[in-house]
Amino acid sequence: MSETSWLRSSTTTSTAPPAPGLLHGLAPLLREWLPRQRWFAGKGSPISGFGLVSATELLPCDTRIGTPGLLHVLLEVHQADAEPDCYQLLLGTRTMLPPALAPALIGHAVGGPLDGLTIYQALHDPRLAGHLLDRLRSPGRTESLRFTAESGAGIPSGLAPRLSTAEQSNTSVIYGDTYILKLFRRISPGPNPDLELSLALARAGSQRIAAPAAWFEAVGIYHEPATLGVLQHYLPASADGWALALRAVDDGNDFTPEARALGQATAEVHAALARALPTAVLRRQQIEHLAASMAERLDAAATAVPALRPYRTQLRTAFHDLAVLGGRGRSVAAQRVHGDLHLGQALRTPAQGWVLIDFEGEPARPLPERRRPAPPVQDVAGMLRSFDYAARHRDPVAPGAAAWAERHRAAFCVGYADASGTDPRSDPVLIRAYETDKAVYEVLYEARNRPAWLPIPMSAVQRLAAGPDPLAPPRRSSS
Numbered sequence: 052m053s054e055t056s057w058l059r060s061s062t063t064t065s066t067a068p069p070a071p072g073l074l075h076g077l078a079p080l081l082r083e084w085l086p087r088q089r090w091f092a093g094k095g096s097p098i099s100g101f102g103l104v105s106a107t108e109l110l111p112c113d114t115r116i117g118t119p120g121l122l123h124v125l126l127e128v129h130q131a132d133a134e135p136d137c138y139q140l141l142l143g144t145r146t147m148l149p150p151a152l153a154p155a156l157i158g159h160a161v162g163g164p165l166d167g168l169t170i171y172q173a174l175h176d177p178r179l180a181g182h183l184l185d186r187l188r189s190p191g192r193t194e195s196l197r198f199t200a201e202s203g204a205g206i207p208s209g210l211a212p213r214l215s216t217a218e219q220s221n222t223s224v225i226y227g228d229t230y231i232l233k234l235f236r237r238i239s240p241g242p243n244p245d246l247e248l249s250l251a252l253a254r255a256g257s258q259r260i261a262a263p264a265a266w267f268e269a270v271g272i273y274h275e276p277a278t279l280g281v282l283q284h285y286l287p288a289s290a291d292g293w294a295l296a297l298r299a300v301d302d303g304n305d306f307t308p309e310a311r312a313l314g315q316a317t318a319e320v321h322a323a324l325a326r327a328l329p330t331a332v333l334r335r336q337q338i339e340h341l342a343a344s345m346a347e348r349l350d351a352a353a354t355a356v357p358a359l360r361p362y363r364t365q366l367r368t369a370f371h372d373l374a375v376l377g378g379r380g381r382s383v384a385a386q387r388v389h390g391d392l393h394l395g396q397a398l399r400t401p402a403q404g405w406v407l408i409d410f411e412g413e414p415a416r417p418l419p420e421r422r423r424p425a426p427p428v429q430d431v432a433g434m435l436r437s438f439d440y441a442a443r444h445r446d447p448v449a450p451g452a453a454a455w456a457e458r459h460r461a462a463f464c465v466g467y468a469d470a471s472g473t474d475p476r477s478d479p480v481l482i483r484a485y486e487t488d489k490a491v492y493e494v495l496y497e498a499r500n501r502p503a504w505l506p507i508p509m510s511a512v513q514r515l516a517a518g519p520d521p522l523a524p525p526r527r528s529s530s
Contacts, residue, residue, distance in 0.1 A: 250263050297444060
């Protein structure tokens with residue numbers, strides 16, 4: 052049996068028995084390599100097993116033809132006391148790895164159809180990364196992979212690829228200075244919001260996003276296609292909002308004009324999403340459920356982080372007040388939102404002004420939750436927290452940090468009101484609940500990952516536990 056026919060026969064559904072041949076050769080390598088990757092979500096818990104979802108050759112893995120192979124794998128990773136996660140891997144195969152690709156080494160397969168081959172991270176190899184762009188340029192299907200290009204995209208060939216160093220929960224490859232391919236690592240059935248929302252915004256004519264040019268999906272495996280990667284226009288002359296804000300803090304410069312413009316851009320994106328995609332109205336039951344979910348997250352975080360416990364009772368009032376709104380018959384408009392908005396998700400460009408990126412939402416949340424309509428103030432609260440982080444990034448208790456944050460938080464809200472007609476601060480109960488929920492999330496994250504930064508969200512916890520912000524302008528009643 053040839054390599055190609057073997058791989059074709061090993062493609063399975065997520066409920067079918069795994070193909071032991073491939074896993075026999077790869078499992079020992081992946082068990083050691085996966086936990087070291089930044090995008091692997093299961094750090095700290097041992098891998099108990101693997102399940103092969105699909106394996107597709109994009110270039111033959113038959114070393115007799117003397118060229119590198121390219122193998123696309125969807126792999127279920129099993130860990131104790133957790134539902135298995137599905138990860139997307141792009142594996143290169145060679146008999147010997149050139150010295151330039153040594154950092155990409157995963158290991159050497161022993162046993163199975165890849166026996167004796169060197170396995171490495173394919174996107175480090177310009178030849179294999181270039182082939183992936185060629186597939187995106189030529190729409191069609193290869194086994195369970197479907198490649199699609201936006202009408203009129205006109206993607207050129209021969210663009211030199213380079214791996215982005217800004218990897219987090221995904222992996223990105225930049226082609227020339229023209230396109231950037233984001234490869235999603237944790238895969239779930241259904242459209243990824245980063246493709247879904249950016250495509251809807253681009254087709255609606257929004258200039259506040261990096262328009263998608265092509266994408267690829269897994270089809271015939273789950274009950275609906277699963278987004279695997281998105282090729283978007285690259286913005287080479289852009290400046291990262293987080294870096295710009297930090298520079299302004301360090302240099303003592305006024306950043307309020309940029310904060311106001313960013314608020315305006317955010318409101319424009321929200322308006323375009325509300326026009327392009329279905330909206331909803333949250334009524335009593337949904338609002339009470341929302342408040343209860345926030346309270347549950349608070350309790351879980353307080354259990355894990357002792358520093359949060361003295362403030363738990365006061366913080367719960369934010370969620371209680373939100374539930375009371377629903378009980379009084381108040382409704383809240385909901386729509387598709389960014390879902391994880393902060394200064395690092397905004398780029399300032401010469402031609403388009405502020406552009407928002409990474410619309411996938413918080414990667415740790417389940418995909419159906421990230422695709423659910425939410426009040427736009429969720430994004431506003433995320434950005435307000437980001438200004439607070441920028442003000443305190445050098446010293447959480449630095450003199451003037453609170454005043455810098457408040458000025459720029461206010462400027463963002465004013466800009467949002469310029470474009471939307473409504474200042475987010477005019478709904479104090481709603482924004483306090485969302486900002487509290489975000490600060491609680493930050494406390495848990497920092498305690499687990501960056502303990503030195505824990506005082507930053509704890510300063511917000513102290514402020515929010517005291518009640519409404521005394522520096523905020525007069526607001527209308529939410530009752």
